[in-house]
Amino acid sequence: MRVALFVSCVNDALYPRTGRAVVRLLERLGHEVVFEPGQTCCGQVHWSTGYHREAAGLAARFAEVFGGHETIVTPSASCAAAVRTAHPRLTGGGAPPVYELTEFLVDVLGVTDVGARYPHRVAYQPTCHSLRACALGDRPLRLLRAVRDLELADLPDAGECCGFGGAFALKNADTAVALGADKVRHVRGTGAEVVCAVDDSCLAHIGGMLSRLRAGVRAVHLAQILAATGPGEEAEAR
Structure with missing residues (x-):
């Protein structure tokens, strides 16, 4: 195709x-x-x-x-x-x-197993647009569950907004930070090494807060996980 x-x-x-x-x-x-x-x-x-x-x-x-x-x-x-x-x-x-x-x-394409390998504990954050506008449902989770050596963590209150929302985070910074703090607390509570999503904009918000806290959790787009099949490609997904 x-x-x-x-x-x-x-x-x-x-x-x-x-x-x-x-x-x-x-x-x-x-x-x-x-x-x-x-x-x-x-x-x-x-x-x-x-x-x-x-x-x-x-x-x-x-x-x-x-x-x-x-x-x-x-x-x-x-x-x-x-x-x-x-x-x-x-x-x-x-x-x-x-x-x-x-x-x-x-x-x-009708596939869930894309031949990926990613030996890490991963938490998936469903972004607001993926849930409410695109109605992706469990598609990302089905793909993640098929990745070899990946341990999928259960993220509490996963459907709650991370606080980014584009210009919302600029115009309503206090609210955005509060929502982000809740999200980061839940991510850290899972023991995940990686938090992933289908929007890099939301990952920028979550990842930025995790980085400032030196939490040791990386923010990685789902595409990078699905593309990883070995040590070289996994290094690209960091």
Whole structure:
């Protein structure tokens, strides 16, 4: 299958390892991955903060860049949700078919065992957009349970927001920190070495707090775990 990768601006600018992991994973599964160099922000941040005119321009750009592709995959649930829900309202038309990575693997390819190996205790944090906008359900957990040598920790109150919420964390810093502190406390309580999610933006918030506390817990995108098959690739997933 020919798959277009929408990497998201957060991943492109700050977490390039996530995009590389998606490419390694999909190519290992036998698919051709195409990267459109003209892609930009999907406009999710602009839409959620009320800059709808600016978001409309980005939505039109997205449709122009990806319009020729039948299958588009992104390692960002928040961006997938924005394309599906906001773009039709912004442009008055349809939106290109965008799949969040885990739903593409489970629903389209029909796989849960992707041949990964990751010998660590891992806690999974379901992000707000993955739960409520993309309705991923247990797809990420099914993929994690199939990873060899991975011990999956049970995260208490996993469905509670981590406090990031994009601009919310800037405008409501005290609330964001309080929510983040609760999340970090639960993560540390699991004894996990790694906390993972399907949105690097949320992992930046959680991982930043864990780092400042010197908690010894790494924040890793789920794609990096699924792409890891041995010592070399595991080093990439840190």
